Structure formats: structure tokens, C-alpha cells
Amino acid sequence: MRIDPTSGVWGPLSCEGEEACDRNAQKFLLELDRTEAKMLRKLRPAAAPVIAENDDEENIIIEYPIAMEYHGPLVTYAIPQVFPVNTSQIPIPALVSSASLLNNLSLPISNRQSSQIARQVIRIDSSDTLACDNGYESKPKLSHVIGSSGTLEVPDNDKEVEGFQDYMNPTNWESTESGLTSQVPWYEAFSYSSDGNDETPHHVKRSSIVTLCDPESSEVVIVEEIDDFEEGSVIMWPKIERNVKKGGCYRCLKGNRFMEKEVCIVCGANYCYDCVLRAMGSMPEGRKCVTCIGFRIREARRGMLGKCSRLLKRLLTDLELKRVMNAEMLCEVNQVPPELVFVNGYYWYDKLSGLWGKEGQKPSQIITCQLAVGGHVKRNASNGNTNVLINNREITKEELWMLKVAGVPCEGKPHFWVSEDGTYQEEGQRTVKGKIWDRTRTKLVCAVLSLPVPPGSGNPSRKEVNGEIQDNLAQKSIHRFLLVGYDKSGTSTIYKQAKILYGIPFSEDECQTIKFSIQRKLLGYLAILLEGREQFEEESLLEKRKSCVIDRSGLSGDTIQIDDTTIYSIGARVRAFSDWLLQVLQSDNSEAIFPAATCEYAPFIEEMWKDAAIQATYNRRNELQMLPRVATYFLDRAVEISRTDYEPSDMDILYADGITSSNSLTCMEFSFPKSTQDDSLDPFYQHDSSLRYQLIRVHPRSLGEHCKWLDMFEDTDIVLFCVALTDYDEYSVDRNGVLTNKMLASKELFESIVTHPTFENKNFLLILNKFDLLVEKIEQVPLTHCEWFRDFKPVVSPNCHNSTYPSYAQRASHYIGMKFKELFRSLTDNKLFVSLVIGLENDTVDEALRYAREIIMWDEEEKAYLNCELSSTDWEASSSCSSLENDL
Numbered sequence: 058m059r060i061d062p063t064s065g066v067w068g069p070l071s072c073e074g075e076e077a078c079d080r081n082a083q084k085f086l087l088e089l090d091r092t093e094a095k096m097l098r099k100l101r102p103a104a105a106p107v108i109a110e111n112d113d114e115e116n117i118i119i120e121y122p123i124a125m126e127y128h129g130p131l132v133t134y135a136i137p138q139v140f141p142v143n144t145s146q147i148p149i150p151a152l153v154s155s156a157s158l159l160n161n162l163s164l165p166i167s168n169r170q171s172s173q174i175a176r177q178v179i180r181i182d183s184s185d186t187l188a189c190d191n192g193y194e195s196k197p198k199l200s201h202v203i204g205s206s207g208t209l210e211v212p213d214n215d216k217e218v219e220g221f222q223d224y225m226n227p228t229n230w231e232s233t234e235s236g237l238t239s240q241v242p243w244y245e246a247f248s249y250s251s252d253g254n255d256e257t258p259h260h261v262k263r264s265s266i267v268t269l270c271d272p273e274s275s276e277v278v279i280v281e282e283i284d285d286f287e288e289g290s291v292i293m294w295p296k297i298e299r300n301v302k303k304g305g306c307y308r309c310l311k312g313n314r315f316m317e318k319e320v321c322i323v324c325g326a327n328y329c330y331d332c333v334l335r336a337m338g339s340m341p342e343g344r345k346c347v348t349c350i351g352f353r354i355r356e357a358r359r360g361m362l363g364k365c366s367r368l369l370k371r372l373l374t375d376l377e378l379k380r381v382m383n384a385e386m387l388c389e390v391n392q393v394p395p396e397l398v399f400v401n402g403y404y405w406y407d408k409l410s411g412l413w414g415k416e417g418q419k420p421s422q423i424i425t426c427q428l429a430v431g432g433h434v435k436r437n438a439s440n441g442n443t444n445v446l447i448n449n450r451e452i453t454k455e456e457l458w459m460l461k462v463a464g465v466p467c468e469g470k471p472h473f474w475v476s477e478d479g480t481y482q483e484e485g486q487r488t489v490k491g492k493i494w495d496r497t498r499t500k501l502v503c504a505v506l507s508l509p510v511p512p513g514s515g516n517p518s519r520k521e522v523n524g525e526i527q528d529n530l531a532q533k534s535i536h537r538f539l540l541v542g543y544d545k546s547g548t549s550t551i552y553k554q555a556k557i558l559y560g561i562p563f564s565e566d567e568c569q570t571i572k573f574s575i576q577r578k579l580l581g582y583l584a585i586l587l588e589g590r591e592q593f594e595e596e597s598l599l600e601k602r603k604s605c606v607i608d609r610s611g612l613s614g615d616t617i618q619i620d621d622t623t624i625y626s627i628g629a630r631v632r633a634f635s636d637w638l639l640q641v642l643q644s645d646n647s648e649a650i651f652p653a654a655t656c657e658y659a660p661f662i663e664e665m666w667k668d669a670a671i672q673a674t675y676n677r678r679n680e681l682q683m684l685p686r687v688a689t690y691f692l693d694r695a696v697e698i699s700r701t702d703y704e705p706s707d708m709d710i711l712y713a714d715g716i717t718s719s720n721s722l723t724c725m726e727f728s729f730p731k732s733t734q735d736d737s738l739d740p741f742y743q744h745d746s747s748l749r750y751q752l753i754r755v756h757p758r759s760l761g762e763h764c765k766w767l768d769m770f771e772d773t774d775i776v777l778f779c780v781a782l783t784d785y786d787e788y789s790v791d792r793n794g795v796l797t798n799k800m801l802a803s804k805e806l807f808e809s810i811v812t813h814p815t816f817e818n819k820n821f822l823l824i825l826n827k828f829d830l831l832v833e834k835i836e837q838v839p840l841t842h843c844e845w846f847r848d849f850k851p852v853v854s855p856n857c858h859n860s861t862y863p864s865y866a867q868r869a870s871h872y873i874g875m876k877f878k879e880l881f882r883s884l885t886d887n888k889l890f891v892s893l894v895i896g897l898e899n900d901t902v903d904e905a906l907r908y909a910r911e912i913i914m915w916d917e918e919e920k921a922y923l924n925c926e927l928s929s930t931d932w933e934a935s936s937s938c939s940s941l942e943n944d945l
């Protein structure tokens with residue numbers, strides 16, 4: 058068909074008879090005027106082919122496929138369906154706030170290009186890219202401020218861009234549902250001819266209007282994302298279909314609308330008191346049915362976030378409730394979807410520094426400052442609780458740590474004004490105190506803590522950094538210990554032990570993480586017991602049958618009836634629970650269901666634990682290879698631990714796995730309390746309790762490939778390298794998927810850290826941990842199992858327990874210490890200090906850390922009295938502390 062837009066006359070373009078109608082689409086060639094063409098462009102799906110656009114502004118020829126519904130006689134083949142478009146739902150993009158800085162703005166948008174602008178777009182991302190026109194992006198660099206008057210200066214010709222003032226003038230803006238909208242169209246603002254510069258901009262297809270890049274999700278659309286609609290993608294929500302009477306519980310189907318209930322924030326299902334925990338499990342994303350976990354919430358229910366019913370308050374403890382509500386408000390999937398985000402609503406933006414982040418969270422990025430978006434940043438925008446303010450926002454713990462690393466004095470609740478280049482000054486003082494992100498180590502700390510750094514800030518050279526450190530050395534008041542070791546070497550145990558020793562309380566977050574980890578592990582241990590029980594039951598039944606057959610072999614003609622219960626048999630209730638537990642633990646969903654399940658099933662756990670069959674199995678726990686040693690510690694108190702109101706003790710925390718959920722980097726500041734041992738020391742070594750120390754524990758995984766992030770620890774005073782003595786016969790799969798002896802893997806990590814340029818001439822203390830376990834293991838497996846220890850030939854035998862001589866295990870640990878010392882000397886020409894530790898015993902950890910403190914003191918002393926030519930060996934000989942040499 059051909060439509061003549063001016064006359065309205067239409068007629069067949071090509072007539073191929075009746076068959077033509079059988080096809081689901083026919084191509085129409087439309088000749089339209091510009092307005093119609095524009096309108097059609099909005100309707101046109103992204104994939105619709107544009108056959109031709111002639112250069113004439115007035116007549117644009119576009120070919121559109123148009124589908125028609127078939128109403129003819131029945132045909133033998135399937136006819137594609139046509140879905141009518143609801144034109145009122147086609148999104149019309151709105152203008153929103155703009156970029157403020159434009160540099161070398163040679164926007165070569167010709168009249169034709171500007172007239173083609175159907176969607177008005179400004180896009181700002183981390184690279185300060187300005188995207189404009191109908192989804193196309195040009196890449197000018199930004200540099201000059203657009204003030205509230207909307208004046209824009211172009212450095213090249215110093216001319217104001219025509220119309221831009223109008224566009225930017227706040228009085229021309231109004232608030233709409235989709236954000237701030239300017240009354241002056243973008244293309245008018247830029248419909249000027251560039252000064253003869255014909256260079257065509259580099260066009261990239263873009264879909265969003267204003268975008269701030271989120272490092273986690275790579276892009277977050279601030280105002281509106283239209284491509285979703287264009288590409289026809291549909292957001293799926295789970296829906297519960299139940300035949301429930303209004304207000305009744307969706308699970309047990311009982312109750313009515315007057316019943317107290319809790320609602321799933323995704324599907325809206327109601328649950329009664331008895332069913333809510335069963336239906337929602339551990340609520341890792343807040344109040345959602347287990348089947349709704351991972352789904353976005355309905356926007357209509359956003360107001361419910363963090364506001365739970367009284368029912369839930371009665372069901373959970375205060376701490377648990379806080380965790381669930383926190384998760385509900387902060388978890389990724391419950392955040393506002395990008396297309397609905399408004400700056401300073403669900404995101405915060407600090408105009409002065411350009412920092413921005415999600416509401417209640419640490420900053421995500423530093424972008425162009427002074428953008429005309431949102432109001433003033435609120436004090437609680439990032440939910441910080443540090444009493445330290447940056448531009449009126451209370452910063453988070455991570456930022457505080459970063460500031461400390463950057464050398465910013467944070468004592469006494471300071472308030473800093475930070476500008477976009479990182480310079481900071483204290484409130485009420487005029488002098489600029491320094492720059493936050495100037496140092497390499499600050500940037501590296503930011504990398505580890507996922508904090509942003511200003512884009513494009515060049516790295517200072519190593520020399521500069523070292524020089525600065527030297528300058529700061531005199532003022533340095535804190536000594537830093539870096540604790541690192543191969544997987545499972547015991548670093549987190551030692552770190553936690555230090556917290557307990559020096560009275561640094563575990564944070565609420567740490568306690569919660571550890572509590573859930575303990576409760577989850579407990580169920581795992583129970584599952585191992587249950588599997589063991591099944592095995593023991595089978596074995597003893599087999600035995601029973603055998604002996605029965607032998608007993609009765611003399612008798613003939615009797616039917617043998619064997620009682621098939623043994624001491625390992627369990628009743629129906631315990632069996633049902635046991636089957637459920639084993640099934641859940643094997644399912645992928647177990648993480649989502651626990652730990653709430655632990656609390657809910659506490660009475661069952663108690664019943665099961667007291668069952669004779671389980672106790673009989675527990676008595677044979679040494680035969681259960683899968684059951685770790687630490688399991689006994691927790692299983693002995695299974696009933697107490699599984700209760701909702703369980704609060705882990707310091708010992709529980711010590712025995713549990715991990716400290717924080719990420720297990721990456723943890724840091725504590727402490728002072729050594731005065732010990733009785735101190736009094737017997739030379740006054741020089743007596744402890745000055747005002748001295749502050751920092752213990753930083755880092756997992757090797759966080760150090761990146763080839764330990765590239767070690768740079769950030771360059772002002773460490775001593776590295777505590779932790780080795781598990783029991784690793785010599787254990788194996789793990791390395792990064793390349795190869796099975797490696799753990800002691801050799803530990804050696805390899807040691808080599809890379811020791812030879813890292815950052816740690817050149819650093820003090821190293823080798824912590825040989827898990828000595829208690831070595832004592833047991835060495836009697837079973839010879840040290841020579843590890844190829845590095847092939848030449849270990851002690852004079853005593855493993856079973857010699859003569860107290861006058863060092864034990865076999867002590868000799869073995871001494872030997873391991875010597876191997877590391879040799880290696881260290883070959884790599885650095887320096888001396889390695891060694892300490893023997895049992896991570897679970899506080900005195901050995903205390904000794905090791907005090908030893909580290911003394912090593913630092915010797916080092917400082919040695920430097921101060923370099924002229925006296927005191928050798929480090931002389932100093933070491935005078936050590937009164939627990940070096941390995943003294944132990945043996």
C-alpha cells in the first residue's frame with residue numbers, strides 16, 4: 058500500500074492477489090512529513106530497517122514493516138500473532154540535569170544532526186563523557202563550570218554556546234515523574250554550527266538519559282532507561298497462586314484478614330506466625346518467600362522496606378531482626394532499579410567532592426562535582442557511624458580507615474571539607490591540610506576496600522612516596538603489623554585472639570557474621586553425624602545378621618526372625634528431621650534457608666541430640682573423617698547454639714571460622730597492656746602503654762596476582778608471616794587447578810612476599826602455628842612426606858617423650874623454622890625471626906606479638922645508633938622473649 062500523506066489517498070503498492078494477505082507483514086513505503094516521521098521513529102522498534110533517509114529535511118523516506126491481523130479462511134500452517142502497541146505506554150524521554158563542565162567543546166552537531174534529535178539525552182559517566190542526541194554519544198572532554206545562570210564557556214573560541222543558557226537556566230526546569238525536565242529542548246540548546254569543523258563525532262549507540270557509572274554493576278541509569286522497552290524485555294515477578302480466602306495464610310491456608318501476618322515484599326503472600334519462618338527461611342534479602350529470593354520487589358511495596366510487623370518482632374531476637382531489616386534495605390536486589398533512580402533520593406551525591414553512592418552505603422565513585430542534581434547531601438546519607446564528617450556526611454568505617462592510611466588525623470570527631478581534587482581542610486580552619494588521594498598506598502587501600510579514587514589522578518612516583526614516608530617517619534606514632542599467611546594457616550584465629558587479648562571488642566557486625574557461621578556449621582556437623590549414624594546402623598545390622606545366621610546354623614526348619622533395631626536406630630520423628638536436614642544441606646538453597654532454619658528447628662535439634670542413637674554415633678566421632686576437630690567444641694553445646702537467643706562467647710568466636718563475611722582485610726588498633734613480664738625487663742624494653750599498634754590481617758586472595766596490592770602496605774613495620782606446621786602432608790588445588798602440597802604453596806607465597814619490592818629490608822617474623830596439631834600429626838605422618846623436608850633426620854624417635862630433651866615435634870618445628878630462615882637469607886641477606894604459636898592459646902599469641910613489638914624496637918634502635926655499629930645479631934642474642942631459639 059502507499060499512503061500519500063498530503064492527500065490522504067492510499068492504494069495498493071504491489072498487488073500479488075489474495076496470497077499477499079497471508080503474509081503476516083507487508084512493507085509499506087511511506088512518505089511522510091517531518092513531524093510524522095519523528096512520531097513514527099518513536100514507534101519504530103530498534104531493529105526496524107531504515108531503507109533510506111534522503112538528505113532533504115522535509116521528506117524522509119523510511120520503510121516500515123507493518124503487521125496485519127489475518128481474518129481469512131483456515132490455513133494449514135501457523136500464522137504469527139500480532140500484538141497491538143499501546144502508544145500511550147511508549148516512553149517519552151525527559152531532559153534531566155546536565156553536565157557542568159565542558160572542555161574543548163567542539164560539538165560538531167550539524168543542523169541536520171540536531172534536527173534528527175528525537176530523544177534528548179545527557180549522559181555523564183566516570184570518564185566524564187557527555188552523551189547527547191538521540192541515543193548517540195559524542196565524546197567531548199569536560200572542563201568548564203556551568204553556573205546556575207547556565208553560561209557555558211568554550212575554551213577554543215571563548216564563545217558561549219547559543220541557547221545553552223536557556224537550557225541550563227533552572228527556571229526553565231520543572232520536576233516531572235521521570236526527573237527534572239527542562240522546558241528548553243536539548244537540540245535547541247545545541248543547534249549552532251560549529252566553526253567549520255567538519256569532523257564527525259564518534260557515535261556509539263546509547264540508551265540511557267543520565268547515567269552515573271556504578272563500579273559494581275558497571276552502569277546505573279539515574280533517570281530513565283528506555284531500551285528495555287524498545288527491546289521488548291519484560292521484567293518477571295514470581296506470583297503465588299493459592300486458593301486462600303482473603304487475608305488467610307498462604308502456607309497453611311488458615312486464618313482470616315484480622316489475623317496478624319507478615320507479607321512477602323515480592324509476591325505479596327501473607328504468612329501467619331507459625332508459617333512465616335518456614336516460608337521465608339533466613340531472609341537473606343529481607344521478608345521474601347524462599348521462592349521469591351533473588352527477585353526485585355514491587356515498587357508499590359518499597360515503602361514497606363525495613364518496616365516489619367509486630368509478628369516478626371516477636372519471632373526474632375533484636376539482633377536477628379536488625380540483620381534481616383538491614384539486609385532488606387541494603388541488599389543489591391532490593392535497590393531501586395536503575396530506571397527509577399533519582400539523585401539524592403535513593404542515591405546520594407556530594408556536590409563539593411563529586412563523591413556519590415547508594416543511599417546508606419559507602420561512596421561508589423567520584424564524578425564531576427557541582428552537578429545540578431539533588432540537594433545537599435545528608436549527614437546520614439551513607440549510614441556512617443564514625444563521627445567523622447566529610448562535607449557534612451558522616452563517613453563509613455572503610456573511609457575512616459582510608460583516611461588513616463592517608464595520614465589524615467581523625468581524632469576528636471573532625472569535620473573535613475574535601476574538594477574535588479582531594480584537598481581537605483578542617484572546618485573552621487582556612488589552611489588546606491593536604492591531599493587525600495595523593496599517595497599510592499591510599500589508592501591501593503581504596504582498591505582493596507572498593508572505595509573510589511578521583512578519575513585520572515596520576516600516581517606519584519615511588520621516589521616521591523618513599524620521600525614522603527621518610528618525612529612522615531618522625532611524626533609516626535603508630536606501628537603496623539601485617540599478618541598474612543597461606544589459606545587456613547590460622548591468621549584469622551591469631552587476629553581474633555589478639556582482639557580478645559587486648560580488649561578490642563568484636564563489632565556487632567562481626568558477632569552477627571560469626572554467630573550465623575557457627576549456627577550454619579553446627580547443622581553441617583550434625584549432618585555428618587547423621588550420615589555416620591546411617592553407616593554405623595548398616596554395619597551393626599550386618600553384624601547382627603551374620604551372628605544370627607551362625608547361631609542358628611544348627612537348627613533347621615525354623616524361620617529366622619531378626620530384630621532389625623540396633624543402638625544406632627532412630628525413631629520416626631528424628632528420622633524425618635534427619636532426612637530433611639540431609640536433603641536441605643545437599644540442595645543449592647541451603648545458604649538461603651539457614652541460619653533462620655537453625656533457630657526454628659532448635660527443638661528438633663535438641664530432641665535429635667538427646668537421642669541415644671546420635672549419642673552412640675557421637676561417641677564414635679573419631680571414626681568420622683569428615684568431622685573436623687573443632688566440631689566437638691560446638692556439638693557439645695548443640696542445643697544452646699541452635700537457639701535464637703544464642704550469643705557467641707569470645708571462645709566461640711575464636712573457634713569459629715572467619716571474622717567478616719568477606720574474609721578479606723581486617724584491621725584493629727591496640728596497645729599492649731602492661732604485663733608482669735615487663736617489670737623484669739631492661740627499662741629500655743619496658744612497654745610504653747601509650748604506644749599504639751595496628752594489626753592488619755589480610756587474606757592472600759585480596760593481594761591479587763603476584764601480590765600486586767602489597768604496595769598499599771608499604772608503611773608496615775613488620776610482616777608476620779603465618780605458616781601452619783601441619784601443612785606438610787596436606788594438599789590444596791592451586792590457581793591453575795594443580796594439586797599442590799600446602800607447605801610448598803606456603804613457601805611460594807612467602808617467597809613472593811619477601812621478594813616484593815615494597816618489602817625490601819622489612820622485618821619479618823615467621824609464625825609457626827598449630828603446634829598442638831603438629832604434636833599429634835608427627836607421630837602419624839613423617840615430616841619427610843613433604844619433599845622440601847626430605848633431609849629431616851632427628852636423632853630422637855617420634856614416640857620419645859623424654860621431658861629433658863626437646864620433643865620430636867619441637868625438633869620438627871625447629872627444622873621447619875631453619876628451612877624458612879635459610880630461604881629468607883638466600884633471598885634477602887637478612888635475618889628471619891621465628892615464633893612458635895598455638896593460635897587457640899592466648900599466651901603464645903601474646904608472646905609472638907610482643908616479640909614483633911621488640912623486633913620493631915630493635916630496628917629503630919639500630920637505626921638510631923647506627924654509628925655504634927651494633928649488629929642485629931647481638932641484639933637478637935639479648936632477646937628475652939619467646940623466639941624459637943629460646944624455646945628449644
Ligand SMILES: Nc1nc2c(ncn2[C@@H]2O[C@H](COP(=O)(O)OP(=O)(O)OP(=O)(O)O)[C@@H](O)[C@H]2O)c(=O)[nH]1
Binds near residue numbers: 542545547720830
Ligand atoms: N588446633 C588448632 N587449630 C587451629 C590453630 N590455629 C588455627 N586453627 C584452626 O584452623 C582453622 C583455620 O584457621 P583460620 O584462622 O581460619 O585460618 P586463616 O588463615 O584465617 O584461613 P582462611 O580461612 O583461608 O582465611 C580454624 O578452624 C582454626 O580454628 C591452632 O593453633 N591449633
Ligand SMILES: [Mg+2]
Binds near residue numbers: 550
Ligand atoms: Mg579464616
